[in-house]
Amino acid sequence: MLGPSVRLATVDDADTVGGLLRDFNDEFETPGPTAEEFATRFRSLLGLDDVLVLLADTDERLDSTSGPVGFALITLRPTPYYDGPLAQLEELYVRPVLRDRGIGTLILTDALRRVRERGAGEMHINVDEVDVDTRRFYERHGFVNIEPGADYRMLFYLREL
Template sequence: MARPVEIRRAGAAEAPIVARLLHDFNAEFGEQTPTVEVLTELTRPLLEGGEILVFLAGEADGISLWRLRPSPWTGRPEAYLQELYVVPERRGEGRGRALLEATMAAAREAGATGIDLNTGETDAAARALYESAGFTNLEGPGGPRMLFYEREL
């Protein structure tokens, strides 16, 4: 029987670890990324102020970065899972699921009414994880496809 995955909340002192995981995530998927040093300086104050919430798995070999935002529809927060990443050599051991479950539990405890995320259409493993955890793709059968837009300001 596999040992349970240890999940812990990252504090500001762990900004270098958070930065390394975020850097490696972007690098793995061919995205531009600041250096680990720059990411450390960017994430430290966000962790200190609670503007981002981060869980680390195991020996810092997985990360969940999420945040809460107010909802004008319910008066309660909504959660947004911005990043979920497990280093390649530790995939398939339950770290992603443990991080996702910890994130959902913490969001629920904070009063969030829901949690949303986005993932690549071709990332079958991520889609399978999210769907097995009860997430629904907003593109219904024969329904309108929901699109995600962004732009630099």
């Protein structure tokens, strides 16, 4: 393998994806399920047609270990605004030591290609306002938080149930 590549995860990757998501949450001090609990949930999620998990694999020239170094979780849902689904980028993570090497861009580009192939009309991403680097990353890739023709930001609201 020459550098990073992106592939669609399978149920066999559930442990890997669960570990990457736990690493992501640990980095940002976000409480939540253990890696094992995430893996159990991914075993179910990875079998669904409306859930895509992409894994970025790399060789030893980029990291001390080969294998998955990043992932994206995308969900698709019906919407009356398009003939196809609406895509939601739930998570995108690259191990910190490998950031700024184009791996996130590679994952995002592949995610956009795959959801377009499935007929998605748009992709949504939620980003914390204080996460300036992440906001810049998505803006560099054409994402906006102001709808065309509007002069106010879109906001995301949450309520735990």
